[in-house]
Amino acid sequence: MNQRINNITIVGGGSAGWMAAATLATYLGKGSCIRLVESEEIGIVGVGEASVPHIRQFNGQWLGIDEIEFIRRTQATAKLGIQFNNWGKIGDSYIHGFGAIGRSIGPLPFHQFWLKLFLAGRAAPIGDYSPQTVMAPRHKFVPRDRNAAPDSPFADIAYAYHFDATLYARFLRELAESRGVQRIEGMVVEVKQHERDGDIAALVLDNGTQVEGDFFIDCSGFHGLLIEQTLKTGYHDWSHWLPCDRAQAAPSESVTPLTPYTRATAQTAGWQWRIPLQHRIGNGYVYSSQYLSDDEACATLLSNLDGKALAEPRLLRFTTGMRKQFWNKNVVAIGLAGGFLEPLESTSIYLAQTGITRLLSLFPQQEINPALRERYNADTAFEYERVRDFLILHYHATQRDDSPFWNYCRTMPIPDSLRDAIALFRTDGRYFRNGEDFFALPSWVQVMLGQGIIPKSYHPIVDEMPEERLIDQVEGMRSMLLQATESMPTHAEWVERYWKAG
Numbered sequence: 001m002n003q004r005i006n007n008i009t010i011v012g013g014g015s016a017g018w019m020a021a022a023t024l025a026t027y028l029g030k031g032s033c034i035r036l037v038e039s040e041e042i043g044i045v046g047v048g049e050a051s052v053p054h055i056r057q058f059n060g061q062w063l064g065i066d067e068i069e070f071i072r073r074t075q076a077t078a079k080l081g082i083q084f085n086n087w088g089k090i091g092d093s094y095i096h097g098f099g100a101i102g103r104s105i106g107p108l109p110f111h112q113f114w115l116k117l118f119l120a121g122r123a124a125p126i127g128d129y130s131p132q133t134v135m136a137p138r139h140k141f142v143p144r145d146r147n148a149a150p151d152s153p154f155a156d157i158a159y160a161y162h163f164d165a166t167l168y169a170r171f172l173r174e175l176a177e178s179r180g181v182q183r184i185e186g187m188v189v190e191v192k193q194h195e196r197d198g199d200i201a202a203l204v205l206d207n208g209t210q211v212e213g214d215f216f217i218d219c220s221g222f223h224g225l226l227i228e229q230t231l232k233t234g235y236h237d238w239s240h241w242l243p244c245d246r247a248q249a250a251p252s253e254s255v256t257p258l259t260p261y262t263r264a265t266a267q268t269a270g271w272q273w274r275i276p277l278q279h280r281i282g283n284g285y286v287y288s289s290q291y292l293s294d295d296e297a298c299a300t301l302l303s304n305l306d307g308k309a310l311a312e313p314r315l316l317r318f319t320t321g322m323r324k325q326f327w328n329k330n331v332v333a334i335g336l337a338g339g340f341l342e343p344l345e346s347t348s349i350y351l352a353q354t355g356i357t358r359l360l361s362l363f364p365q366q367e368i369n370p371a372l373r374e375r376y377n378a379d380t381a382f383e384y385e386r387v388r389d390f391l392i393l394h395y396h397a398t399q400r401d402d403s404p405f406w407n408y409c410r411t412m413p414i415p416d417s418l419r420d421a422i423a424l425f426r427t428d429g430r431y432f433r434n435g436e437d438f439f440a441l442p443s444w445v446q447v448m449l450g451q452g453i454i455p456k457s458y459h460p461i462v463d464e465m466p467e468e469r470l471i472d473q474v475e476g477m478r479s480m481l482l483q484a485t486e487s488m489p490t491h492a493e494w495v496e497r498y499w500k501a502g
Contacts, residue, residue, distance in 0.1 A: 003366040006032050009213030011188065011203065011226055013038035015165050016335025016352045017219035018172035022063055023356050024217075025179035028363070034180065037203060037211055039187040049275045049282045050079060050262045050346040051160040052438075053098050058353045063175065072501040073171045075278040076163035078141045078260045078491060080132040082345065086266040087451055089399045094125075094450030095261060096345075097132030099158035101442045102477045108459055111445050114474050115429045115458040123474055126449050130442070131157055134481045136261040141491040145484065154484055160346070162262065162275045162282070184211060191230045199330040200226055214366065215330050217359075218337040227323055227333040234324035235339075241392045241414065242320040243405070244270045244342055248297050249284035249314050253307035258492040264344060265304070266398075268292065269405040272304055273343065278501055280310060286342055291405040318342070322384045327376045330368065332359055339384055344394060347387050350438070355380060386437040389418040390444070397422070397451040422453060429455035 008024060010017050013036060021036045028034070059065040070076065081097035088094075102110025110129065117123035127133040131153045135141060145154035177183060186205030194201045202212040218226040227233050239245060254276070263274040270287030285301040298313045322339030326332060333339075335352040358379060362372045396414050400406035417434070421444070425431050431444045462470070489497070 004031075005214045005364065005366055007212065007214040008032060008034045008217065009203065009211055009215075010034070010036040010217045010219055011038075012036075012219035012221060012337070013169060013173070013183075014219065014221070014335070015169045015172070015349060016337075017217075018169050018176055019058075019352060020217050020219060020334050020356050021176035021181045022172045022179065023360065025176050025181045026063060027360055029180045033182070034176075035182045035184055035211060035213075036176070037184045037186060037188065037205070039185065041187060049165050049277065050082075050162050050273075050343070052346055052350050053158045053160045054350050054353065055160055058357070062357065065175070068499065070168075070171065071161070071163075071499045074161075074163035074167040075280075075501050076161040076499070077258060077276055077278055077495055078143075079160040079162050079262060079346075080136040080141070080157075080260045082262045082264055083136070084264050084266075084394070084447075084450060086400075087264075087271075087394060087398060089452070090402065092450070092452075094446065095127055095133045095136050096443060096446045096450065097127070097130050097136060098160065099130060099132050099442065100153065101126060101445060102129045102474070103153065105465075105473060106461075108461055109441060109445075110474075110477070111442075112429055112459045112462050113465065113470055115455060116462050116470065117474055119455075119458070122471070124478060126446060128478045129474070129481065130446075131481060131485075132159070133446075134485050135488065136259075138485060139257045139259060139490050139492070140485050140488040141260045141494045142488050145488075148484075153481070159260075162277050164277060164279075165349075184209070188225060191226060193230070197329070198231070200230065213330075215364075216332075218331055218333040219335050221336045222318060222340065224323070224333060224337040226331045227326075227328060227337055231328045231331060233328045233333075235319070236321045236324060237319055238321040238388060239319055241388070241412065242342060242395070243288045243290065243408065244286045245317065245319060246289050246294065246297065247284050247286045247316045247318070247342075248294070248301045249282070249316060250301060250305075250312065251280045251310040252283055252305045253310060254278075254280055255307045256492070257490070258495060260491040262346065266400070267300060268403045269297075271344065272301060274306070278495065278499075281305075281307060284343075286344070288405055291403070291408075320388075322381065325377050326355065326380045327359075327373045332376070334359075338380070341384065341387050341391060344391050345387070345439075347438070351383065351387070354383065382435065383438065385415075385417075386434060386439070389415055389421075390439045390447070392418055393422070393444075393447055394451070397448065397453055399452060422448070426453055426455055428457040428459060430459065 083095045085093045148154040190204035192202045200216045265272045269292035272285045275282035287297045326338045334355045395409040
């Protein structure tokens, strides 16, 4: 007979805490007691306002959230990808777009055929062959073209959102509470552990309330109240590969045009983000304190805003890396409590969501099977490490030598897995996805090409295609994408017509 865990306590609110609460209530709610402890005195980071397309599946399929309601409640806009400026060298610009590049031909991906023409000077940049990277710089957007054929790249367009993370947390809180989650206000002042095995037994709040639990989820942010401060789990520090350790964040007034992409502009000692929402623009400068002072970072951020600042910059400190275990004893760390990978590719919300859904798939009985815990830790660590490698690629694949920061990034030793992937791609444009690596081939292709890693050759099978057919396939795709995009509404028109918050 199953002896299920019925008493689950979540520590910390914010997006991570309330995502966990809403999901657990949806799938474990019947017969379970799910409580979330948070204090109004503790603010949330609340700057993770860009996402990846996975959020649409999480919201819609996992939680049953209506897309339009989510968009209006969180002041969201569409995101087709990220524009990277000045990363390969100053003056460079490319867009890492969601979705496929062109259309595969037989066993080979489209970019292999494009590569033969490009190396011969007979093809446009790779951004001309993907719907998202054609639409984005023209400020166009539709979620799908209802008149498109089923196999058309416009039949279902991959997109994500820019949104207000604080409003998202509030929206999820309402959803979770409507499904039975109990919110408890209070500051945790003591954590009690069972003497027999060190498992967490209860939380003691500042008002004397004691909150017990069979299973705990740590969503307490960077300091990891349970996973680190109590259980001393340990942390893998990756700052030697990802040296940025601070961020200044500030909102600014909206400006036109309303861009359907995030902007990441490389600066002297890091990079600046720009995230357009319906009601404002989110901005921040992620930088290394070893190479830049807080005052200098603040001044750089404010001098590069597109509109008037709406608040003074807020300083955030972090160390890039991950816990040595995400699941330790009867505690699972979700979100920033589990690890931090800087927001360069907007993976923070995604990693929290996959941590939650992975927990559900491996959810234990009262007597926790160590094999479940080991599998959770292995799969989560793999995911973090692969995202880590993709982020390192952005910093390392540069020709910039204009500052000590970029000289360090360009010359630093990198993980063997990343070094091997770059070497293989540089030879003939091949990249092989590693297991369930989140970033698939199109992402790696766009970033490597965008930052100057140009293959010397291409796959030998490409030469079997007659030249006339090759040109027709490659340039036909470019022509079709450009033509289809012309008739689309602008992003601003789409938001005003269908998504505008009341």
